[in-house]
Amino acid sequence: MAIQSQCLSRLAFAVAGVLFGASVSAQTLDVPAKKLLAPGTVSPQMQVLIDAPRRTGWDVLPATGEAWRKVADAAAVGTLKALPGLMQRMQVTVEKTTIDGVRAFIVTPAKIAPENRNRVLIHMHGGCYVLSPGEAGLPEAVMMSGMGGYKVISVDYRMPPEAYFPAALDDGVTVYKNTLKTVDAKNIGVFGASAGGALTLEMMLRAKALGLPLPGAIAPGTPMADVTKVGDTFYTNELVDNVLVSRDGFCDAGTKVYAAGHDLKDPLLSPIYGDLSGFPPTILTTGTRDLLLSNTVRVHRKLRQAGVEATLQVFEGQSHAHYLRDDSAPETKDAFAEITGFFNKHLAK
């Protein structure tokens, strides 16, 4: 099916080839089987992540919101167990709240950096629109708050089976609009990885459509910016990325359940197809083994072509969102230092 859809675009090109007078062959590139090990130049912590076996259950494909909730709760156990230690190391406190009816957590660092006193970051967690409910969505927010000295509002947006597209986006926008009542847009940053990266981009499209002022900067990490399986690394990094593993794996299944029949090419599900002009300064993060490397670099190119100040960082050997998996890894500190430095540079004070 995947090859089939590529064949269709190949056919379209063959026609274009005739028009352009190009020499066209239908040949595919045959790549033999290979064995991979983590590169020796990354930290021991990152080697552990890179050499880990493929994610358990990557090819289990629940088809309903109810089934996904069970998977999400089971997957959350380990995260919830590790969370108190992470909060302690990052020296942050977490307060559960509700903002205009949307569940959220306020993450506050022991020390808010002086230049950050009037700044707020809004966090949209990842998890293919179906995973990491409640506190399980917090680790990235906790790291950003602790490493950057920021107050962070982490949105515990509705997910299946509680609600479906565009509920997650609606909840993010509700929190953004509420924040605008007390904080200038230019003092607000929005960030998140994977589905959270896509939601960050989708929020900008929605904010533009609503005529809202846009935030001062955004940091979409390895965004699920194209959920139609278009993107070269869906193929080249298939079974190389040990987190997402395959374009036909769990993450695709979760996204389809959230979309609930809605067109996956809608820019509010695949923001690469939206008009990215006027977007705030953007920093994008990915890794060389990331199944979404193409998603990420395509967003970067499209932002640059739209005249947006956009920065790309790509980490050696890392699969999808490895950069936020181990707060002790120097690569994690490096990635967050770049992102918080970017916010510090671009957000108003």
Added chain:
Amino acid sequence: MAIQSQCLSRLAFAVAGVLFGASVSAQTLDVPAKKLLAPGTVSPQMQVLIDAPRRTGWDVLPATGEAWRKVADAAAVGTLKALPGLMQRMQVTVEKTTIDGVRAFIVTPAKIAPENRNRVLIHMHGGCYVLSPGEAGLPEAVMMSGMGGYKVISVDYRMPPEAYFPAALDDGVTVYKNTLKTVDAKNIGVFGASAGGALTLEMMLRAKALGLPLPGAIAPGTPMADVTKVGDTFYTNELVDNVLVSRDGFCDAGTKVYAAGHDLKDPLLSPIYGDLSGFPPTILTTGTRDLLLSNTVRVHRKLRQAGVEATLQVFEGQSHAHYLRDDSAPETKDAFAEITGFFNKHLAK
């Protein structure tokens, strides 16, 4: 041998793993064979490049400078045939000259942009230190001159069998020193791809060692920054990149002939191992299928960690240096627009 050297680093990590208390397994990631087609989102011209068969003779490994010169002359025929048309489209003239004994070409655009009147770019061509002699090294210089409106000095540095390491670097530095006599360092940019990207970085290391002022900006494209076969995409993109194809292919053979027994880990052959602090603002270019994607992103991270203003652009689906192969491709114009924009921003007037 490659797996063996990775196994050694894996073993070193296993020891570290014991120290760090990490759970260590010796398992490799088995990736099955796959078939690849160009993504449908790139231009027709780029699809032709991406879907081209692997480079003819990628696994032919000449072992002497004399043998390489024959290969280089044969490979140059097509380039020389295409050059007049390219020069015409780019509206540039080329003058052959000698600068302090070093062969070079002065490339002059029909219109030098007013802000570029006091600026000069120095070009170091690619070709694994053994390919693209004489006019065959010019296409990248011609495109940069024409698309950016710059005077470009393209260095026709000595290669085997005429001379060996560090002759290419010496010739680049000679031209840079000569240019400094009439142009302020901050008005000079240096660029090149592949071996030319490595030479650009090596020239900065040598200039620092000599106490010379550094140029205003540099643009190393997909640099051969680590010729010791360290880098994850040497493995993940093996036989995926249809230009370089393999870490054990022609480019490695050419580099070894140039090195002539010199330690390949010397920063003047593998600049990733040098001290990159104090480098000028740098823009790096690569593609998702590039065998040197890891080389490029590792240089980017290392520059950022050294506090250097460094920008990374990664193009969808492209193998090694595809971004400068077809001047009609929109991706080529996009890549050069970013690079000339970077020079315009950072070079003094």
